Structures are given as C-alpha cells and as structure tokens.
Amino acid sequence: MISAFNLEKTYYDDGVETQALRNITFEIKEGEFVAIMGPSGSGKSTLLHILSFMDRQSGGSYAFSGEDINDFSDADLAHIRNSEMGFVFQSFNLLSRSTVYENVEMPLLYNHSILRGKRKEMVERAVFAVGLPEKLYVEAGKLSGGQKQRVAIARALVNNPNVIFADEPTGNLDSHSGAQVMEILEQLNQSGHTIILVTHETYTAEFADRIIKLLDGEIDSDIRVERKRRTKEDFFK
Amino acid sequence: MRFRDSMRTAVAGLRHAKVRSFLTMLGIVIGIASVILIMSIGSSAQKYIVGQVESFGSNLISVQPGAPINGTPASVQGIIIKTLTDRDVEALRNEPSVLSVAPMVRGQARIIFENHDTSVVWQASSADIFNIINLEFANGYPFSESDVKSYNHVVILGSKLASDLFEDRNPVGKYVRLKDMNFRVVGVLKSKGAGIFSMDQVAILPLTVGQKQLLGIDYYQELAIQAADTYDVSFTKGRITSVLRANHRITNPSKDDFEVRSQEEALKLLGNITSVLTIFLSAIAAISLVVGGIGIMNIMLVSVIERTREIGLRKALGATSSDILQQFLWEAILLTFVGGVAGIAIGAFFVALLYFIMPLFLSVGWVFSLPISAILLAVGVSTLTGVVFGLYPARQASKKSPIEALRYE
Numbered sequence: 170m171i172s173a174f175n176l177e178k179t180y181y182d183d184g185v186e187t188q189a190l191r192n193i194t195f196e197i198k199e200g201e202f203v204a205i206m207g208p209s210g211s212g213k214s215t216l217l218h219i220l221s222f223m224d225r226q227s228g229g230s231y232a233f234s235g236e237d238i239n240d241f242s243d244a245d246l247a248h249i250r251n252s253e254m255g256f257v258f259q260s261f262n263l264l265s266r267s268t269v270y271e272n273v274e275m276p277l278l279y280n281h282s283i284l285r286g287k288r289k290e291m292v293e294r295a296v297f298a299v300g301l302p303e304k305l306y307v308e309a310g311k312l313s314g315g316q317k318q319r320v321a322i323a324r325a326l327v328n329n330p331n332v333i334f335a336d337e338p339t340g341n342l343d344s345h346s347g348a349q350v351m352e353i354l355e356q357l358n359q360s361g362h363t364i365i366l367v368t369h370e371t372y373t374a375e376f377a378d379r380i381i382k383l384l385d386g387e388i389d390s391d392i393r394v395e396r397k398r399r400t401k402e403d404f405f406k
Numbered sequence: 407m408r409f410r411d412s413m414r415t416a417v418a419g420l421r422h423a424k425v426r427s428f429l430t431m432l433g434i435v436i437g438i439a440s441v442i443l444i445m446s447i448g449s450s451a452q453k454y455i456v457g458q459v460e461s462f463g464s465n466l467i468s469v470q471p472g473a474p475i476n477g478t479p480a481s482v483q484g485i486i487i488k489t490l491t492d493r494d495v496e497a498l499r500n501e502p503s504v505l506s507v508a509p510m511v512r513g514q515a516r517i518i519f520e521n522h523d524t525s526v527v528w529q530a531s532s533a534d535i536f537n538i539i540n541l542e543f544a545n546g547y548p549f550s551e552s553d554v555k556s557y558n559h560v561v562i563l564g565s566k567l568a569s570d571l572f573e574d575r576n577p578v579g580k581y582v583r584l585k586d587m588n589f590r591v592v593g594v595l596k597s598k599g600a601g602i603f604s605m606d607q608v609a610i611l612p613l614t615v616g617q618k619q620l621l622g623i624d625y626y627q628e629l630a631i632q633a634a635d636t637y638d639v640s641f642t643k644g645r646i647t648s649v650l651r652a653n654h655r656i657t658n659p660s661k662d663d664f665e666v667r668s669q670e671e672a673l674k675l676l677g678n679i680t681s682v683l684t685i686f687l688s689a690i691a692a693i694s695l696v697v698g699g700i701g702i703m704n705i706m707l708v709s710v711i712e713r714t715r716e717i718g719l720r721k722a723l724g725a726t727s728s729d730i731l732q733q734f735l736w737e738a739i740l741l742t743f744v745g746g747v748a749g750i751a752i753g754a755f756f757v758a759l760l761y762f763i764m765p766l767f768l769s770v771g772w773v774f775s776l777p778i779s780a781i782l783l784a785v786g787v788s789t790l791t792g793v794v795f796g797l798y799p800a801r802q803a804s805k806k807s808p809i810e811a812l813r814y815e
C-alpha cells in the first residue's frame with residue numbers, strides 16, 4: 170500500500186541546509202498497525218507529513234497504492250487525502266465553535282461523490298463508533314480532552330479511509346483518555362484500517378504490530394512485534 | 407466543494423464571529439445607505455422639478471430677449487435688451503401654429519396690506535397667461551383682457567403671499583398697496599409648491615399697469631407662448647424663430663437677438679443639472695464604500711491569519727486551494743451583500759422619512775422615489791466590493807501550505 174524508497178527531505182532556512190530525512194526505505198501493507206518512534210527531532214513527524222501528502226519529499230520515491238505521488242498534482246493529492254486517508258492530531262484540531270456533527274462532517278464536504286442524505290448517516294455512524302452519539306450537536310469546544318480526541322477519530326474514520334495517520338494522538342490526554350483512544354485505534358485496525366502512528370511513548374507504540382524507529386532522520390530499526398491484547402491497566406503502567 | 411456547502415461554511419465562519427462580522431459590515435451599510443439616499447434625493451428632486459415644469463403645460467414655449475451667451479439668456483444675466491416688442495407679439499399671434507401669446511414684464515416692489523409689509527416679485531402679463539401656464543385659482547378669478555386694456559389696478563396673489571399678507575382672512579375684494587398705488591385683489595392662486603418655479607410668492611398684474619405705469623417701458627422681458635395642439639412643439643419653435651427673425655430683419659442665425667426655448671429643452675437642462683449633481687454626490691458616497699471595502703479586506707486578512715490552523719486542517723482533510731479560496735471569497739461577498747441589503751433598507755427608511763419631513767419643513771410637495779436602478783447599483787457595487795476586496799485575502803488563505811498552517815501558533 171505504501172512504498173518508500175530512499176526518501177529524503179531537506180529544508181533550507183536562510184541558506185542553512187538541514188537534512189530531516191535520508192535513506193528512508195520501507196513498505197507498509199494494508200491492514201498493518203505501524204508505530205513510528207524516535208526522539209524529538211528524529212524526523213518522525215516529517216515522515217508522517219510526507220506519507221500523508223501534506224509535504225513532498227526532496228529525493229527518493231514514494232508510491233501510494235502502487236502509484237508514484239510525483240505524478241499527482243496538489244489537487245489530486247488533496248482528493249486522495251480526502252478519500253483514502255484519515256488524520257488524528259495531537260492537538261485535536263477541532264473547530265471549537267462548531268458542533269461535533271459539523272467537525273466530523275468536514276472531510277465529507279470535500280467529497281462530491283457523497284450525497285447530503287448519506288452524509289448524515291456516515292457522520293452519525295462515525296460518532297457512534299467512538300461512543301459519543303449524545304454529543305452530536307454539542308460545540309466541540311465544550312468537550313473534555315478525551316472526548317475531543319474521540320471526535321477527531323470520528324472525523325478521521327467518517328469517510329472510511331484505508332489508512333489513518335495518528336500524530337501523537339495521546340500526547341495531550343490523561344492516561345485514561347489515552348487508553349480509550351488507543352483502544353479505538355486498535356479496534357479500527359482490527360476492522361481492516363491501516364494505522365500509522367507517530368509517538369515517542371513506548372507504551373503507546375506497543376499497540377502496534379510493527380515499530381519503525383528513527384534516529385537523526387534515518388531508520389534505526391524496523392521491527393515486528395507480537396501484538397498482545399492490552400488492558401487499560403497495562404496502559405497505566 | 408458544492409456551492410451549497412461553500413455557502414454553509416462561509417455562513418458558519420461569519421456566524422462564529424458575529425460582532426466582528428457586524429462591525430466589518432457597518433462600512434458597507436453606511437456607504438450603501440448613503441448612495442441610496444443620495445440617488446433617491448436626486449431622483450425625487452428631478453421628478454419634483456419636472457412635475458413643476460410640466461404643470462405649466464407641455465406645449466409652453468418661452469422667448470427671451472438677447473442672444474444666448476454660454477447657454478444663459480441675456481435677460482437672466484441682467485442685461486437690458488429691448489428687442490421684444492408689440493410688433494413681435496402681433497406677428498406671433500397671426501402665426502397659425504401659435505395658440506396664444508402672453509407678453510410679460512417683471513419687477514420687484516414692496517407690497518403692503520394694513521400692517522403687513524413684504525417684498526414681492528411681481529409679474530405683469532396679458533390675460534392669456536392664466537391659460538398658458540395652467541394657473542388655478544383657490545379664490546376669486548383671473549383678471550380679463552379688458553382689465554389689461556383699461557389699466558385696471560387689480561392683482562392676483564400667490565397663495566403664500568396671500569397668507570403672509572392676509573393670514574386667515576379672504577383677500578378677494580381687499581386692497582393692497584404696491585409702488586404707492588392701490589390694487590384690488592381679484593384672485594388667489596392655488597399653491598403649486600415651493601421651488602424655483604413656484605408661483606406661490608408672486609403678484610400678477612395686468613400687463614399695461616406693470617409695463618407702462620410701474621416700469622415705464624415699451625418692450626417686453628419675456629413672451630410666454632402656447633403652441634397650437636395640432637402642431638408639433640419643435641415645429642412651432644421653428645416658426646416662432648422665423649417670424650422673429652423676419653421681424654428683426656435677421657438673416658444670419660448667429661446674430662439672433664432672442665432665445666426660443668421649449669419646455670422640453672428646459673427639462674433637459676434641468677435634468678442634466680440634477681443628474682450631474684446626483685453623480686457627484688454619489689461619487690462622494692462611493693468613497694465610503696471603498697473605505698468599507700478596505701475595512702473588509704483588512705478584517706478578512708486578520709481572519710485568514712487567525713484561522714491559519716483551520717485552513718491547514720481543511721487542507722489536510724482534503725480541501726483544495728480552490729475550495730479555500732471559495733470559502734473566504736464567499737465570506738467576503740456575503741458580508742458585503744448582507745451589508746448592501748441592510749444599507750438599502752436603512753437608505754429606504756431615510757428616504758421614506760424625508761418624504762414625510764420635507765413637506766413639513768420646506769413646504770415642498772416631495773416626491774417619493776426609490777429608483778430600482780439605485781437598488782440594483784447598490785447590490786451590484788456592494789457585491790463587487792466583496793469580490794474585489796475579498797479576493798486578495800482569499801488568495802492568501804488558499805496559498806497556505808497545510809503543514810505550515812497546521813504548525814501555526
């Protein structure tokens with residue numbers, strides 16, 4: 170599904186060159202739960218941005234579903250991002266004065282193939298999946314941190330994407346809410362969604378069945394781990 | 407993004423910042439209300455003037471002595487020209503396309519009744535004048551041609567002059583003094599409203615009295631002519647010109663010593679004056695629209711900066727640059743459109759207010775006029791303001807990279 174070969178990313182700032190990523194090569198198959206780990210500045214968020222088309226690589230190649238993304242325009246990439254990908258951010262990125270419904274509906278607004286009547290059904294299903302049906306018409310700003318992240322997950326899965334990118338999804342949450350969020354992501358993975366998770370927390374990464382560790386912009390290790398059925402208690406350890 | 411969703415998103419964006427949206431709109435509201443008000447006043451003034459001129463009759467032709475200099479008749483400039491005489495009046499009365507001719511002279515004097523004393527512009531004319539300029543009587547009757555021939559000291563008063571001198575009393579049959587002579591009031595005119603063509607403040611005397619006794623002259627200052635119904639006004643005008651040229655032995659038209667003007671020309675001239683005035687005032691009002699537009703651009707730019715993360719989020723979730731551009735452009739257009747509609751409503755309210763207030767303070771029969779062209783222009787201009795001043799901020803928003811926008815603190 171995702172195939173990266175010798176990916177590189179170089180930033181230029183006031184003539185100073187910074188190489189954020191180099192020699193990144195891996196493949197991610199459909200249905201995998203991959204955690205990208207590494208210390209701050211290791212390039213994990215940069216890699217996530219490239220994989221999710223929000224940024225372009227400086228070198229190497231990246232194919233999504235077998236197609237080189239360099240062949241696509243920005244508008245094409247926006248369309249693929251809309252129909253094939255879901256996003257969960259550390260800081261939730263909800264529109265606080267809009268309702269849960271309006272927030273979750275947002276990706277569907279940019280998909281012309283979904284009719285208005287169908288949209289409502291999809292939003293309700295996604296909000297139900299994260300356990301917040303009673304909050305459907307509540308302003309997002311009035312929710313707790315955990316609830317906000319669950320709304321963000323509902324928004325990520327509303328268009329039934331193949332892959333969900335989660336950037337430090339538990340970073341702003343207490344351990345209880347963090348556990349709930351990771352459980353939802355685990356369930357989504359079990360129902361067939363590919364999950365690509367960026368985290369610096371080992372216990373969060375252990376929900377994945379593959380951990381790619383980055384160090385100074387390079388892959389330090391890429392290991393498969395046996396996924397255990399975790400309980401909330403494990404999470405709190 | 408579908409049009410309906412674009413609009414919904416734009417409405418939500420404005421709804422979430424109600425006070426700011428309202429304040430941003432205010433510039434446009436004031437600008438549009440001013441344009442509506444000024445265009446309406448211009449149109450009302452035009453209709454009012456046209457109404458007054460037309461009330462004198464549509465087939466009225468006026469002859470003034472002296473060649474036109476820069477469009478203004480010499481007599482109006484205070485130059486005394488003695489070229490219009492009895493011979494001209496007689497010749498014109500024999501012209502088949504002319505129904506009637508009323509020679510006129512004017513002067514200024516004090517008019518006195520008991521202890522009431524006021525300055526008045528008097529007109530002296532033949533009895534035909536009452537038919538030619540459609541004068542109607544509130545009281546009494548017009549003087550006759552025999553009054554004119556007999557030098558009878560009778561006078562017709564304008565309605566305002568009558569009430570100034572006689573208050574609530576009936577002036578008919580009473581005597582007023584004018585230039586140390588007594589005049590018996592035989593009639594009072596119906597009011598035609600205030601304005602430059604008002605007859606409310608005049609005193610009308612028999613021609614002979616005014617010309618020979620008060621002024622001591624043997625020429626006329628104006629000839630008011632009514633064209634015969636069966637003839638075209640412009641034809642009659644041409645005939646009058648020919649008759650007068652023949653009488654004055656003029657062979658070169660550039661040496662005309664008189665000016666013939668029809669009602670239509672007078673209306674055209676007045677129309678031009680009020681139109682230029684309206685355009686000038688509207689242009690001033692339009693400046694406030696530009697200021698309002700710049701206000702919108704300014705606030706939209708602030709809004710784009712404030713909502714940078716929202717833009718990043720929308721792009722991350724699949725919005726294209728064109729979707730973002732549309733969203734912000736619609737917000738600006740909605741602001742100006744709603745502002746425009748509110749401006750029209752407020753402008754119309756003041757127009758209605760004027761309709762009731764003007765007659766109270768200015769004794770003017772004001773005409774209510776809210777031209778559809780003003781409304782369409784206002785909506786068009788305000789919406790265009792939204793497009794012009796909203797485009798730059800919208801483009802700024804659409805060009806943002808999703809990653810940089812999401813990282814924005």
